[in-house]
Amino acid sequence: MKNELWDKEIHRMKNNHFRQLIGVKLEEIDDGKATLILPVSKKLLQPNQVVHGGVISVLIDSVIGTAVRTILTDHLNAMTAEMNINYFRPVSKGVIKAEGKIIHKGGTLVVGVADILDEDGKLLATGRATYVLKSKKQ
DSSP, X not given: OOSHHHHHHHHHHHTOHHHHHHTOEEEEEETXXXXXXXEOOGGGBOTTSSBOHHHHHHHHHXXXXXXXXXXXXXXXXXXXXXXXXXXXXXXXXXXXXXXXXXXXXXXXXXXXXXXXXXXTOOEEEEEEEEEEEEEOOO
């Protein structure tokens, strides 16, 4: 869905050099949820020729963080405080999809979950992350 959330996130991603470096792209965004995609390239593979686990963790943090931003007011920032991941199967080609959503928003903490899928919809990994909300410095 292309809307104000889409425009804000696309603008934000233009300034996210790390996401650009690995090739993460926004696919969908809505209140409390987001989907990112990542085409697998050789630079993302570890010596066993599968996508490095750190790349999967970046996708989990990125997609949940994107979902978190959809529910924040302009005066708040969110920072990752904790994250856990379960890896189920490797991937070495194609496009990886990261689907994230918020499951709890409190006054100071937001918790989200994410699934990482291959092109066939097979679950590669799942994760949960907690974000601390902080006021932006004026």
